Amino acid sequence: MKNLLLIAYLDVKESLRSKWFYVYSVVFGGLMALFFITGVSDSVVMGFTGLSRMLLIFIQVTIIILPIFILITTVKSISGDRESNVLEYMLSFPVSLKDYYWGKMLGRFATVFLPVFLALILGVIFGLFKGGALPWKMIFLYSALLFSLSFIFLGLAFFLSTILKSTDIALGASFVVWIALLAFIDIALMGLMLQNRVSDELIITLAMLNPIEVFRIGAISLFDPELTVIGPVAYYLLDTLGSVWLIIYAFVYPIVIGLILAYLGYVAFRKKDLL
Amino acid sequence: MLAIAKNVTKSFMGTKVLDNVNLTINQGDRIAMMGPNGAGKTTIVRALLGFYHIDSGEIKVNGADPIKNRVDVLKSISFIPQLPPPVRLSIEELLSFVEKSSDISREKIFEESGRMDLDLKNQLNKPFFKLSGGMKQKLLIAIALSKKSNLLIFDEPTANLDPKGREKFYELLTEIDPACSTLFITHRLDEIEGLVNRKIYMDLGKVVEDEKI
Numbered sequence: 001m002k003n004l005l006l007i008a009y010l011d012v013k014e015s016l017r018s019k020w021f022y023v024y025s026v027v028f029g030g031l032m033a034l035f036f037i038t039g040v041s042d043s044v045v046m047g048f049t050g051l052s053r054m055l056l057i058f059i060q061v062t063i064i065i066l067p068i069f070i071l072i073t074t075v076k077s078i079s080g081d082r083e084s085n086v087l088e089y090m091l092s093f094p095v096s097l098k099d100y101y102w103g104k105m106l107g108r109f110a111t112v113f114l115p116v117f118l119a120l121i122l123g124v125i126f127g128l129f130k131g132g133a134l135p136w137k138m139i140f141l142y143s144a145l146l147f148s149l150s151f152i153f154l155g156l157a158f159f160l161s162t163i164l165k166s167t168d169i170a171l172g173a174s175f176v177v178w179i180a181l182l183a184f185i186d187i188a189l190m191g192l193m194l195q196n197r198v199s200d201e202l203i204i205t206l207a208m209l210n211p212i213e214v215f216r217i218g219a220i221s222l223f224d225p226e227l228t229v230i231g232p233v234a235y236y237l238l239d240t241l242g243s244v245w246l247i248i249y250a251f252v253y254p255i256v257i258g259l260i261l262a263y264l265g266y267v268a269f270r271k272k273d274l275l
Numbered sequence: 276m277l278a279i280a281k282n283v284t285k286s287f288m289g290t291k292v293l294d295n296v297n298l299t300i301n302q303g304d305r306i307a308m309m310g311p312n313g314a315g316k317t318t319i320v321r322a323l324l325g326f327y328h329i330d331s332g333e334i335k336v337n338g339a340d341p342i343k344n345r346v347d348v349l350k351s352i353s354f355i356p357q358l359p360p361p362v363r364l365s366i367e368e369l370l371s372f373v374e375k376s377s378d379i380s381r382e383k384i385f386e387e388s389g390r391m392d393l394d395l396k397n398q399l400n401k402p403f404f405k406l407s408g409g410m411k412q413k414l415l416i417a418i419a420l421s422k423k424s425n426l427l428i429f430d431e432p433t434a435n436l437d438p439k440g441r442e443k444f445y446e447l448l449t450e451i452d453p454a455c456s457t458l459f460i461t462h463r464l465d466e467i468e469g470l471v472n473r474k475i476y477m478d479l480g481k482v483v484e485d486e487k488i
Contacts, residue, residue, distance in 0.1 A: 006375050014363050017402070085360040089415075092324055092354040093376045094346045274326040 003095050007103025008110070015111040020073045024112070027069075028119035031061055036126045051127035051135060052223050055142060058123060059219040062116065062146065063212055064182065067153045070112050071174035074157035077104055078269070079170045088275055097274075101266050105158055113150045117143060138222050141247060145222075148254040149215045155258030159265035163272075181212045204236050211254045218250025277302050277426055277456050278323055283332035285318060285480075292318045293329070294480035300426065303472075304456045307464055310477035316460045317357075319477075320428055324354060337425065350377070353419035357430040357460075359411035361404040366395060366414070369403050379421045387417035391443045408435040416444060420451070427451070430460045445470065 015021050035054050078101075081087040091100065124139055156177065164170040189207050192198050207213050217237065221227055225243045227234035237246060278300040285293040293315045300306065308316050321327050322334055325341030325348060334341055336348045362369060373379050388395050393413040403411065412435040419427060433441045448470050451457065459467055464474065468488075476484035 003376055006372065010364055010368055010372055013365075013368055017363070085356060085358065086362050088321070088326065089354075089356055089360045089362065090372070091326070092349065092352070092356075093373065094349040095376050096346050271328070273328055275321060 001099075003099040004103040004106070007095070007100055008107035011104050011107025012110050015108065018073075021111060021115075024069055024073065025115040025118075027065065028115050029122060032058065032119045032123045032126070035123070036130070051124065052138075054123055054127060055120075055138070056220075056223055058120070059142075059216070062149070063216055066116060066146075066149060067181065067212065068175070068178045070150060070153040071157050071160075071178055072171065074108050074112065074154060075161045075170045075174045076167050077108060077158065078161040079164055079167045080161075082165065082275060083167055085275075091274060097270050098266070101158075101162075101269050105154065105262060108158075109150065109154050112154060113147060116146055116150065120146065141222050141251075142219060144251050145215055145218050148251050148258070149211065152211045152254035152258035152261070155260070155262035155265070159261040159268075162265040162268045181210055185210050186213070201236065204233055208237075208249075211257060214250050214253055218247055221246055221250075276300075277304070278336045279334070280319060280322070281333045283319070283322065283334060284330045285322065285327055286330055292480050293322070296332070296477075296480070296482055298475070298482060298485075300456055300458065302425070302454055302456060304458075305471040305473065306456070306458045307467055307471040307474045308458060308460045308477065309462065309464060309474065310483075313479075314477040315480040316477050317430060318480075320354075320430060320458070320460065323428070324349065324352065351425040352428060353422045353424040353426070354428045355412075355415050355419050355430065355432045357434060359403075359408065359415055359435065363402055363404055365400050365402050366406075367399040369414075370395075370399075373418050373422075377422055379418065379423075383421040384417050387420045387447070388414060390447060391417065391440065393417065409437055409440055412436055413440060413444075416447075420447060425455060427455060427457045428460075429457065431462070432459070433466070441466070 032054075035057060078087070081090070091097075120139070120143060124134065128134055157174065160170050160173050160177075164173060186207065189203050193200060193203050208217075217227065217230065220229060221243060227238065241249060276299060278298075280296055280298040283293050283296040283298075284291065292313075296315065296319055298319065308320075310316050318327065322329055323336060323341060325345040328342060337351055339348050341348045364372065370381055370384060373384070374381055385395055391413045393410060395414070395417075398406070403414070406414070412432065416432060419429075433444060436444060445467070448457070457470070459471065461467060464471075471488060473487050474484070475482055
C-alpha cells in the first residue's frame with residue numbers, strides 16, 4: 001500500500017509538470033469561462049437557461065472531449081514507459097506489479113478527473129456570482145456522472161496501454177474506440193432501426209451499453225427527468241428503468257465496465273512479458 | 276548459490292532468443308558477459324530480473340522465482356541499464372522513489388555520487404531526463420552502489436561516461452564488498468579485466484563459453 005500511494009503521488013507530480021495537463025486544464029477551465037463570457041448562460045434553449053443551460057452545453061463538450069483526452073494522455077502511460085525503457089528501470093526496484101499498476105491508475109485518475117471537476121465548480125461559482133440558485137443535487141449527480149465517465153475511459157486506456165506494446169498502435173486503437181463510441185455505433189444502430197430488421201427494444205438496449213450514450217442520457221435526465229429532448233425512446237427507458245434507476249445505472253454501469261477493463265489490463269500486465 | 280538458470284528457453288515471435296541456457300552465479304562471482312548483438316545477454320538478465328516469462332526451464336534468485344516473488348528477488352539486485360531511461364521525475368522525486376521502495380539512504384546516494392564528482396544537492400528539482408548522459412549514468416550508478424545488494428547487474432554501464440568518469444567508476448567497483456557478486460554485460464573485456472574473475476560468452480541464445488579467469 002505504501003508503494004501504491006508513492007507511485008500514485010509520483011504520477012500526479014509528473015503529470016502536473018506535463019504539457020498535456022496544462023492543455024487539458026486550460027481547455028476545460030477556459031471553456032467554462034468562455035460560456036459565461038459569451039453569454040451562453042443567459043440564452044434560453046428548449047426551456048433551459050442560467051446554470052442549467054451552461055451545464056447542458058458543458059455536458060455536450062465533455063462528451064466529445066473528455067474521452068479522447070483521457071485516452072490519448074493515458075494510453076501512453078504503460079506502453080510509453082515500456083518503449084522508452086522507463087518501465088525497465090522503475091521495475092528493477094522492489095515494487096510489486098500490483099502497486100505499480102494500480103498506483104499509476106490512481107494517480108492518473110486524480111489528474112484527469114480533477115480539472116473537469118474543478119471546471120464544473122468554476123461554472124457553479126460563476127453561476128452563483130450571476131445570481132443563480134445553487135442546484136446542489138444536480139451538481140452532485142453531475143459530478144458523479146463525470147466521475148464514472150472518467151473512470152471507464154481510464155480503465156479502457158490502461159487496458160489498451162497494457163495489452164498493446166507499441167504506443168502508436170495504442171494511440172490508433174484509442175482513436176478508433178473513441179470515434180466508434182461517439183458516432184459509429186449510433187449511426188449503425190440508427191441504420192438498423194430504419195431498416196426495421198431488429199426490434200427497437202434491442203437497439204435501445206444496445207445503445208445503452210455504450211458508456212458515452214449512458215452518460216449523455218444520465219446527464220440530460222438531471223435537467224429533464226422526462227427526457228423529452230430524446231423523443232420517443234424516453235418512454236421505453238423510463239417505463240423500463242424509471243428515472244431513479246436510470247441515474248443509478250448511468251453512474252454504476254461505466255464504473256463496473258471500467259473496473260473490469262482495468263482488471264483485465266492488470267492481468268495482462270502480470271501475465272505477459274513486461275518489456 | 277545466488278542465482279541459477281536451468282535449461283531456460285525463451286522465444287520472441289518464433290525466434291529462439293534463449294536456447295536451453297544454463298547459468299549459475301555464485302556468491303563472489305565477478306562475471307563479464309560478452310557476445311555479439313542478439314546473443315541473448317540482455318534477455319537472460321531481464322529474465323533474472325523478472326521482466327520475461329520464460330517458455331521453459333527454471334530461474335531462481337536466492338532460491339526465489341523472479342516472477343512469483345519479484346519484490347523479494349529485486350531487494351537483493353541492483354541494476355544499471357545500458358542507456359539511462361528518460362525518467363520524467365525530478366531528481367528529488369526519483370530519490371524519494373528509490374529511498375521508499377528500496378530502503379536506500381539518501382545520504383549514501385549523495386556520498387556515492389560525490390565520489391564520482393556529481394553534485395546532486397544543487398540539482399534536486401531538475402528533471403532527471405534533463406541531465407547530461409554522463410550525469411544520468413553516474414546517478415544510476417550511485418543509486419545501484421548505495422543499495423545493499425547481493426548481485427549487481429551492469430548492462431554496458433560506462434557507455435555514456437567520459438574517460439575520467441569511467442576511471443572513477445572502476446575505482447568504486449574495487450571497493451565493493453567481496454561477498455557481493457557482479458555481472459557486467461560488456462563488449463570491452465580489456466576495461467574490466469582486473470575486476471572480473473569469470474567470463475561468459477553467449478552466442479545465438481546459448482552459453483558457448485564459461486570460464487574462470
